[in-house]
Amino acid sequence: MQYKLFGKKYxxxxxxxxxxxxxxxxxxxxxxxxxxxxxxxxEWSGIVSVPYKFVGLDNYIxxxxxxxxxxxxKNILILIVTGxxxxxxxxxxxxxxxxxxxxxxxxxxxxxxxPVVINRVAIGLMFTFIFFPQTGPFPVILSMLGIANNVxxxxxxNTAMWGVAFVNTWNDxxxxxxxxxxxxxxxxxxxxxxxxxxxxxxxxxxxxxxxxMMKSTFKIVLVFILTGAFKVFDLIMALTSGGPGxxxxxxxxxxxxxxxxxxxxxxxxxxAVLTVVLCLLxxxxxxxxxxxxxA
Amino acid sequence: xxxxxxxxxTPLSIFYVxxxxxxxxxxxxxxxxxxxxxxxxDPEIFRNFIALPxxxxxxxxxxxxxxxxxxxxxxxxxxxxxxxxxxxxxxxVMASYVISRxxxxxxxxxSAFLIAALMIPIQSTIVPIVQMVSAIGQxxxxxxxxxxxxxxxxxxxxxxxxxxxxxxxxxxxEAAVIDGCxxxxxxxxxxxxxxKPSIAxxxxxxxxxxxxxxxxxxxxxxxxxxxxxxxALLNFKGNFGTFFSINFAAIIISIxxxxxFYILAQEKVEKSITSGAIKG
Numbered sequence: 001m002q003y004k005l006f007g008k009k010y011x012x013x014x015x016x017x018x019x020x021x022x023x024x025x026x027x028x029x030x031x032x033x034x035x036x037x038x039x040x041x042x043e044w045s046g047i048v049s050v051p052y053k054f055v056g057l058d059n060y061i062x063x064x065x066x067x068x069x070x071x072x073x074k075n076i077l078i079l080i081v082t083g084x085x086x087x088x089x090x091x092x093x094x095x096x097x098x099x100x101x102x103x104x105x106x107x108x109x110x111x112x113x114x115p116v117v118i119n120r121v122a123i124g125l126m127f128t129f130i131f132f133p134q135t136g137p138f139p140v141i142l143s144m145l146g147i148a149n150n151v152x153x154x155x156x157x158n159t160a161m162w163g164v165a166f167v168n169t170w171n172d173x174x175x176x177x178x179x180x181x182x183x184x185x186x187x188x189x190x191x192x193x194x195x196x197x198x199x200x201x202x203x204x205x206x207x208x209x210x211x212x213m214m215k216s217t218f219k220i221v222l223v224f225i226l227t228g229a230f231k232v233f234d235l236i237m238a239l240t241s242g243g244p245g246x247x248x249x250x251x252x253x254x255x256x257x258x259x260x261x262x263x264x265x266x267x268x269x270x271x272a273v274l275t276v277v278l279c280l281l282x283x284x285x286x287x288x289x290x291x292x293x294x295a
Numbered sequence: 296x297x298x299x300x301x302x303x304x305t306p307l308s309i310f311y312v313x314x315x316x317x318x319x320x321x322x323x324x325x326x327x328x329x330x331x332x333x334x335x336x337d338p339e340i341f342r343n344f345i346a347l348p349x350x351x352x353x354x355x356x357x358x359x360x361x362x363x364x365x366x367x368x369x370x371x372x373x374x375x376x377x378x379x380x381x382x383x384x385x386x387x388v389m390a391s392y393v394i395s396r397x398x399x400x401x402x403x404x405x406s407a408f409l410i411a412a413l414m415i416p417i418q419s420t421i422v423p424i425v426q427m428v429s430a431i432g433q434x435x436x437x438x439x440x441x442x443x444x445x446x447x448x449x450x451x452x453x454x455x456x457x458x459x460x461x462x463x464x465x466x467x468x469e470a471a472v473i474d475g476c477x478x479x480x481x482x483x484x485x486x487x488x489x490x491k492p493s494i495a496x497x498x499x500x501x502x503x504x505x506x507x508x509x510x511x512x513x514x515x516x517x518x519x520x521x522x523x524x525x526x527a528l529l530n531f532k533g534n535f536g537t538f539f540s541i542n543f544a545a546i547i548i549s550i551x552x553x554x555x556f557y558i559l560a561q562e563k564v565e566k567s568i569t570s571g572a573i574k575g
Binding site for chain 1: 307311314315318319321322323324325326328329332340341344382385386387389390392393394398399400405409412414415416417418419420421422423424425426427429430442443445446447449450453477478479482503506507509510514524525528529532539542543546549550553554556557558561564565568569572573
């Protein structure tokens with residue numbers, strides 16, 4: 001069976017075979033996205049029989065004046081900063097390690113990468129024990145090194161977010177490593193061979209060949225670290241559930257709490273909309289920045 | 296261990312090996328600590344973090360299952376993930392073929408529409424998804440959860456799959472049509488076998504994200520017997536947080552499937568995650 005449109009013939013099966021994904025995508029992604037933007041302009045308690053109350057931009061204004069918002073963005077900033085100054089160098093270093101050939105490479109690579117495939121909740125729980133006040137391995141190592149005694153990292157308002165950022169770096173390094181590693185593998189060997197003939201030191205090789213050739217990889221990693229900071233959720237729920245107080249709240253945990261604890265659905269949706277807009281903006285800016293720099 | 300034979304030992308290379316070893320220990324220690332602690336008695340755990348258990352207490356694992364049904368939750372998660380991936384691959388392979396071969400009007404526009412959500416963090420739509428499911432009164436329904444999971448990764452999977460099918464020669468299609476293949480037969484008898492590597496990539500990336508998914512499942516599923524692994528695990532901490540060794544046993548049970556999966560297909564998992572990430 002066929003039908004005609006604009007003078008072209010198409011088989012009917014084509015439509016039938018496309019229909020399921022359009023339905024699924026429409027229901028699971030597109031409708032919720034529009035509903036999210038729509039609801040963000042209303043006050044609604046989440047009870048189906050209660051009508052929406054239009055409040056205009058009030059939810060957005062409330063978000064920017066909310067006491068927790070500052071904390072949430074400060075915490076996102078902590079995640080981003082630790083990502084840039086720790087995760088990037090560590091994962092780059094690890095990538096150079098796994099791109100070498102040595103005995104035991106497979107085992108080393110496995111453990112470097114393992115945190116990536118593990119459930120974030122499980123990782124969070126593991127680290128609640130590693131950070132366990134006073135008697136856990138991490139506090140004990142700290143006091144052995146004479147840095148601090150009897151610390152309770154996750155229970156202290158000042159250190160809790162750094163604890164989360166530490167776990168996040170631990171968790172994320174393997175992922176960024178594998179991206180760096182594939183970027184390194186795509187640099188042709190003859191460039192290095194030519195450089196070696198010219199008597200270039202390993203350090204010069206890194207600065208003048210590897211880093212410039214990996215610009216697009218750095219771009220990808222940067223997008224992941226910056227937008228990834230907004231996606232850290234499971235880890236925080238397992239480590240601190242946003243506490244102590246609100247010391248480790250981020251936008252995603254605030255969204256969750258407002259929707260499912262306080263039943264402020266319109267407000268939660270406005271946080272979601274802002275998160276989406278911010279992530280798109282960050283991605284756009286990074287792409288733009290790298291384009292103008294290479295021009 | 297990490298030194299190539301015949302190479303000079305310089306301060307730089309010592310630093311290098313040292314750094315690599317430090318991270319190896321840092322990456323492996325939490326797993327080691329969790330594993331040995333899961334066999335210990337509570338007071339023994341924090342007395343020595345490195346020593347093997349004096350006596351292996353396998354009953355910790357039995358208790359973990361008895362207290363929270365952690366094995367049941369693992370099975371739930373596995374079933375939901377596999378079913379969701381099957382649905383996802385089935386509908387997306389068909390659609391990718393139809394769009395790739397332009398057997399539909401506006402194929403370019405539809406393709407762009409399906410890829411549009413690629414850059415959007417999908418977790419942010421959790422509120423409307425929960426709203427929608429509550430509105431039809433289908434909380435605590437694993438079938439509904441499966442369908443949601445099947446749709447969550449649409450953009451990425453479609454993007455990877457369509458690119459792959461674009462690269463399959465059209466002459467193969469034509470030959471099949473001459474032999475009297477219908478379009479559906481063509482997709483499942485000819486395209487699917489050729490596209491196996493791409494299907495594997497998509498399945499691996501989706502498996503890890505679906506099996507480990509937490510926020511949506513946590514809101515939608517409250518019945519004990521239907522809980523998925525992330526939900527059961529976090530509830531475990533809330534209810535039995537002071538039973539340390541049993542907590543450790545629960546963690547080990549929950550990570551076994553993904554660890555085994557990764558160890559069995561290491562290269563493939565690493566490649567899939569890379570290609571999924573870079574294309575996305």
